[in-house]
């Protein structure tokens with residue numbers, strides 16, 4: 481089957497320094513993938529390229545079988561094409577309830593007048609209930625988002641991204657700052673989300689990557705150093721030399 485995203489020979493330079501160097505790899509339509517690699521390996525720059533924030537110098541990006549212009553697109557347009565990105569720091573509306581945060585995310589029309597006149601429909605409320613269940617926040621629906629724990633805020637933001645039904649969800653270091661219980665639930669949320677879409681997780685925490693139990697891509701100096709199961713890549717001598725052995 482065609483991959484959802486294919487990056488082929490992509491390079492990105494900053495003042496002559498190649499942050500991404502002839503990078504090629506594919507992400508399937510329903511898969512969970514972890515991207516690991518040492519600091520400066522190009523993980524963030526890869527996500528910036530995929531979300532249209534950074535324009536590659538060369539290379540080809542194919543999205544859903546269609547070649548995409550390598551020129552940066554607006555992030556809003558990329559989001560409309562079905563790519564959601566979760567940054568490390570949670571950004572939820574702290575003064576609003578969990579339910580209201582989710583309602584804002586599910587409503588289809590974000591134009592100012594539509595937002596002012598908006599009343600949630602029964603369908604939207606059913607979707608909010610379903611999302612709350614998916615992220616384990618059903619019991620917290622009426623709490624203020626600002627009162628939630630760090631982990632719960634991360635789940636809420638994942639729920640708000642899922643509300644937009646992305647075909648690809650990029651998640652940056654979801655386990656950072658979480659308790660062991662929160663990590664466990666985060667694993668479950670991401671595994672479930674990847675049943676119906678592609679989920680790419682950039683993560684440093686190897687224990688968390690092990691729990692994800694998925695294919696792993698190791699980046700180093702802007703290229704793929706190794707790819708396969710976690711056991712496969714962690715047994716690779718070059719991966720040990722440049723990353724794990726440090």
Ligand SMILES: Nc1ncnc2c1ncn2[C@@H]1O[C@H](COP(=O)(O)OP(=O)(O)OP(=O)(O)O)[C@@H](O)[C@H]1O
Nearest residue numbers: 494495498499517518519520521522523524525526
């Ligand atoms: N806007 C920029 N200008 C100059 N250099 C940059 C810029 N963005 C990234 N770089 C450099 O490109 C390289 C790759 O950076 P990137 O942030 O993609 O790595 P990373 O794998 O995400 O690292 P980390 O794990 O530390 O987040 C680094 O050496 C970084 O200093």
